[in-house]
Amino acid sequence: MPLVIKDVYPEKLFRKDGKRLDGRDLEELRPIKMEVGVIDNADGSAYLEWGNNKIYAAVYGPREVHPHHLAKPDRGILRVFYRMATFSVFDRKRPAPGRREKEISMVVGDCLEPILFLELYPGTSFEVFIEVIDADGGTRCASTTVAALALADAGIPMKSLVTSVAVGKIDGKNVVDLSGIKIKPVMQIYQLLLHGITTKFHYYNLMGKWI
């Protein structure tokens, strides 16, 4: 007989003192640890721990484009490959890239492309590989942040760094840096991802319905 583990939802999302269940204030970020130059074989690499998220990013390029028909004669191209390890989540994740991974790869690519001088590298490609080792909510924001760090580590000319954070509403309260806590379907959570070049917001990704 298969073992069935039911999801356990918290009854409340806030403590009596108004803080979140993990003890954070509404505006408080989870602890963040960053490191660069962690993978010797890559041109640039970075590692990020954001709460319980653990993410590696490796950058290769500029290098020849494979397959060749993807190359652009007037500019370089940026390709992002976001992947979650099968053991990164509680339920085993299928190893094949899913729709979510493809979507996040596209989102991260859209965030990073404006900060690169791709026109300086015609006919070449930059490849960013993002590997999520442990996931606890907000991996797309963490991935964007760590990918920008890896690009900078590779010494690739950039206009600025990209940082990203998820903000949203839980039970009508504005909160910053949402974690992967299981939410009861009746509780409303709205997440707005902000990917900013310094203090200018240049990419919004709205999930759910905004009220």
Add this chain to the structure above:
Amino acid sequence: MTDLLEKAKKALIEIHQMQLKILKSKFTNLQGSEKENIGEN
């Protein structure tokens, strides 16, 4: 909405400072030959 964006901006600046700090510590500790290799790609 405005309040949320303000909070987001504050958080983004905080993370941005961390990124700058880690990159600064890396690029200021480079040896001579490593400095020359930066951007050589």
